[in-house]
Amino acid sequence: MLPPYASEPYSDFTDPAVASAYREALEVVAKASPLNAPVIIGGAPVDTEDDIVSVDPARPDRVVGTAGAGSSFHASQALDAAWDAFATWSKVPAPERARLVHAVGDAIDARRYEFCGWLTVEAGKNYLEAEAEVAEAIDFCRYYAHQALALAEPLPVHDFPGETNESWLVPMGAGVAIPPWNFPLAILAGMTIGPVAAGNTMVVKPASNTPIIGAKFMEAVVSAGIPAGVVNFLPGSGAEIGDTLVDHPRTRFVNFTGSKDVGLRIAARSAVVHPGQMWLKRAYMELGGKDGIIVDETADLDAAADGVIRSAFGFQGQKCSACSRVIVVDAVHDAILERLVDRAAALDIGPPEDNHAVGPVVSAAQHRSVLDEIDRGRSQAELVHGGHAVDGDGGWYIEPTIFSEVASQDRLGQHEVFGPVLAVIRADDFADALDIANDTEFGLTGGIFSTDDERIERTRQEFAVGNLYINRKITGALVGIQPFGGLKLSGSNAKAGGPDYLRLFTEMKSATRKL
Ligand code: NAD
Numbered sequence: 001m002l003p004p005y006a007s008e009p010y011s012d013f014t015d016p017a018v019a020s021a022y023r024e025a026l027e028v029v030a031k032a033s034p035l036n037a038p039v040i041i042g043g044a045p046v047d048t049e050d051d052i053v054s055v056d057p058a059r060p061d062r063v064v065g066t067a068g069a070g071s072s073f074h075a076s077q078a079l080d081a082a083w084d085a086f087a088t089w090s091k092v093p094a095p096e097r098a099r100l101v102h103a104v105g106d107a108i109d110a111r112r113y114e115f116c117g118w119l120t121v122e123a124g125k126n127y128l129e130a131e132a133e134v135a136e137a138i139d140f141c142r143y144y145a146h147q148a149l150a151l152a153e154p155l156p157v158h159d160f161p162g163e164t165n166e167s168w169l170v171p172m173g174a175g176v177a178i179p180p181w182n183f184p185l186a187i188l189a190g191m192t193i194g195p196v197a198a199g200n201t202m203v204v205k206p207a208s209n210t211p212i213i214g215a216k217f218m219e220a221v222v223s224a225g226i227p228a229g230v231v232n233f234l235p236g237s238g239a240e241i242g243d244t245l246v247d248h249p250r251t252r253f254v255n256f257t258g259s260k261d262v263g264l265r266i267a268a269r270s271a272v273v274h275p276g277q278m279w280l281k282r283a284y285m286e287l288g289g290k291d292g293i294i295v296d297e298t299a300d301l302d303a304a305a306d307g308v309i310r311s312a313f314g315f316q317g318q319k320c321s322a323c324s325r326v327i328v329v330d331a332v333h334d335a336i337l338e339r340l341v342d343r344a345a346a347l348d349i350g351p352p353e354d355n356h357a358v359g360p361v362v363s364a365a366q367h368r369s370v371l372d373e374i375d376r377g378r379s380q381a382e383l384v385h386g387g388h389a390v391d392g393d394g395g396w397y398i399e400p401t402i403f404s405e406v407a408s409q410d411r412l413g414q415h416e417v418f419g420p421v422l423a424v425i426r427a428d429d430f431a432d433a434l435d436i437a438n439d440t441e442f443g444l445t446g447g448i449f450s451t452d453d454e455r456i457e458r459t460r461q462e463f464a465v466g467n468l469y470i471n472r473k474i475t476g477a478l479v480g481i482q483p484f485g486g487l488k489l490s491g492s493n494a495k496a497g498g499p500d501y502l503r504l505f506t507e508m509k510s511a512t513r514k515l
Contacts, residue, residue, distance in 0.1 A: 002102050005146050007478045008109070008135035013127045013355065022127050025113035026353055029121055035065035037215030039074055039235060042081035043228020046074060052235055054212050057124040057360040058351040058395040064122045067211035070236035072244040075203070078232040079250045082174035082201040085229030090171045090199045094152030098145040101197045103224035105141030108134065108189075108217075115185065118213045123184055124359040124396075126352045129315045132476065133186045137217070139479035140190035140497065147502045148197040155508065164513045169506040171199030172282070173252035176245045178238065178266070180258040181362055182318045182418075184210030189217050190479075190496050191255045192231055195505040200252070203232045205245060207258075209363050211235040238262065246270055249277035253505065257286040257320075260416070260442075260489055284504060286491040288416040289320045289444030291474055292425075294433045294459065296450045297331040303471065304449035305339035308422070311447070311473040313347060313400045316361050317420040320490075321445040321467070321475040325406070325413055325423045327433045333426050337404055340424065341385045344400040349390050360396040361419055367396035370419030373412075374401055381406040381423065408436045416442070430455050438464050443487030447474040466493055 011018045038045035048068035056062040070078070089097075108115055115137075116130040125133065155167040175195050179188040184207060192204045206214030218233045234241070242262075246254055246269045256266050263285040270283035293311065295304045311323035328336045350356035361367050367389070374387050386399030398420055406412045406423035413423055427433035430450075437446060437459075446465035450456055456470055466486040467477055477484040483498025485491055494504055 002098060002145055002149070005143055005480060007139050007481060010128070010131055010135060019127070019355070022113050022116065025117040026120060028114055029117035033065055033121065034063040035212050035215065037065055037067040037212055037235065039068040039070045040218055040233040041074065041078045042084065042232065046077070048074065052208055052211055052237075054122055054210065056121045057362050058353065059393045060364070060396070061394060065212035065215070067215065067235035070205070070234040070241055072241055074234060074236070075241050075244045076248065078203040078234050079174055079248055081229045081232050082203055083250060085227060086171075086173055086201045089201055089227060089230050092199070094148050097197060097199060098148040100224055100226050101148060101193055102142050102145035104193060104220050104226065105138040105145070107220035107224045108141070109138050115213070115216055118216055119185060120352045122210050122212050123181065124352050124362060125315060126357070126359055127355045133183055136183070136186035136479060137189040140186065141193050143480045143497060144190075144194045144197040144502060147499065151198060151502050151506065157510070162515050164515065165510065167508055167510040169503065170509055172505055172507055174201050174203065174250060175253040175255055175505065176251050177202055177204040178242065178245070178254065178256045178258065179204070179207060181207035181209040182315070182320070185213045185217060187257050188214050191257060194496070194501050195253070195255060196226070196230055198502040198505045200505050201230045203234050203245065205234045205236055205238070205241065208235070208237055242266070243269065247272070247274055249274045251281060252279060253282040253284070255284050260287045263287040263491070282504070284492050284494045286485055286494055286496065287489060288418075288442060289322070289486060289490050290325060290414060290416050290440045290442045291321055291323055291445040291465070292325040292327055292437045292440070293323050293447040293449065293474060294430070294437050295326060295328045295332065295336055296430045296433065296448070296452065296455060297329050298451040299332070299449035300451070301332060301335055301339060305336060305343055307447065307449060307471075307473045308340060309343045309347075311475050312422040313344065313358060313420050314475055316358060316398070318361060318366075318418055319475050321477065323447070323474055324417060324421065325425055327425045327427050327436045329427050329429055329433055337384065337424055340402055340422070344385050344402055347400055349397055349399065350392065351395065358397075358400060358420065361398055362396070364396060366419065367398065370398055370417055370421065373415070373417045373419070374421060377403050377412045377421070380410045380412050386420070408439045414440060434459060434462060438462070441489040444490035445469065445474040445486070447472070464488060466490060466495070
């Protein structure tokens with residue numbers, strides 16, 4: 001019997017004892033780094049010719065760890081190991097599978113702040129952001145354990161005279177998980193452990209910027225007692241081994257979360273049946289966003305400004321759910337803009353280890369790319385706040401940046417910057433705001449601040465997003481409470497943390513016996 005599911009609460013870091021416990025965990029992490037994280041295939045570490053060096057984005061001269069860089073050869077080996085493990089794991093009764101998957105969540109929970117600490121130094125997350133992610137990883141394990149039990153129930157079919165008829169779900173085989181760096185623990189864990197809970201086996205390739213926290217997840221998998229080969233860990237460059245993993249005739253399904261461009265490439269490649277391949281691959285794509293919040297003239301303007309700022313600049317805007325366009329009706333445009341600028345100016349910038357509101361972006365490449373977008377934006381719109389890199393120990397800091405008078409169709413209004421950059425778009429009225437809100441190829445998260453019930457209802461029905469939030473921030477979906485995944489080019493709407501997620505990694509069988 002599993003304990004009932006409830007999402008993990010967060011700590012109160014204003015309590016000095018709690019903050020001090022976090023700092024102690026950071027010391028443990030500092031002593032343990034640089035960590036060596038090998039490729040793990042069939043439960044055994046594997047030597048590789050090359051390494052991936054993971055550094056602290058707040059102090060890039062500090063090496064957090066070194067991960068083995070898997071090659072195409074290792075990718076094939078890992079798939080073989082996953083298929084070998086599938087022979088037994090797929091037959092483990094659902095209650096036992098669920099127990100082990102739940103135990104992975106418990107293993108992470110037991111080392112909660114330590115895992116937070118690794119996220120702080122490897123991904124640049126402050127205490128709240130890191131803990132929210134660790135809590136989400138725990139939630140995924142526990143929630144999917146429960147879902148595995150539900151999935152094992154026979155499916156209802158009608159009687160037919162002279163026969164017994166039954167239908168049930170079976171796991172599919174060895175799949176590949178390719179997660180992004182921005183939730184390098186929670187998304188990696190959810191994309192891997194969900195299919196595993198359904199009876200599949202996995203090869204997981206962490207993002208190149210953040211392999212070390214992925215290695216910590218593997219420690220939790222092992223300590224929970226998940227058998228060797230059920231989860232194989234294959235750090236490596238997406239550009240170098242991604243195609244092998246996706247194209248491989250032994251890959252049964254691909255579970256991808258990342259950028260639109262990479263996702264579309266994987267979706268197309270997954271559709272090709274290669275020699276020796278005995279199935280049509282399934283491929284799930286959870287992609288980018290250009291997420292908007294509407295603010296109308298009936299809104300509580302302070303609450304709206306708070307919600308937009310938290311959505312836009314939490315974790316430096318590097319969330320697929322981050323607000324990157326706020327669409328404000330003309331009557332309150334200037335009042336909102338003033339509030340946004342004041343609040344952005346009040347955000348302190350500094351090392352995540354010291355729990356500042358705004359930390360560094362994840363990498364030198366991301367730093368360059370965001371600053372390039374800001375420079376391009378200067379000629380498209382009015383820069384009203386920020387816009388510069390901030391120096392500090394060589395860390396990749398960028399000021400929270402706000403542009404106003406952005407035209408929806410301009411690059412600032414359409415392109416996913418994936419950094420601390422907010423575009424403010426002026427709308428004539430609510431109807432115009434709703435049109436503008438839908439004027440993007442993406443449809444991941446969206447929000448409205450309004451007190452007008454009719455407009456809220458219209459937004460609920462007509463704003464084409466997978467996750468809509470009314471009068472609150474648009475980030476921070478909770479597992480089992482707000483199933484997460486987008487519409488349009490934001491992905492295949494797999495709805496992570498939702499009741500149908502595990503179903504995606506199964507096939508249905510029916511059997512009829514003549515009486
Ligand atoms: P990315 O597409 O660059 O990389 C994602 C993963 O794909 C990484 O593991 C990378 O190594 C791998 N990869 C790169 N090239 C590949 C290839 N040719 N073949 C196979 N794999 C390859 O994305 P990112 O920069 O890591 O993450 C940011 C993006 O992820 C943003 O667009 C963000 O919106 C999106 N995202 C979406 C969700 C969601 O749930 N919809 C959640 C988080 C992030």
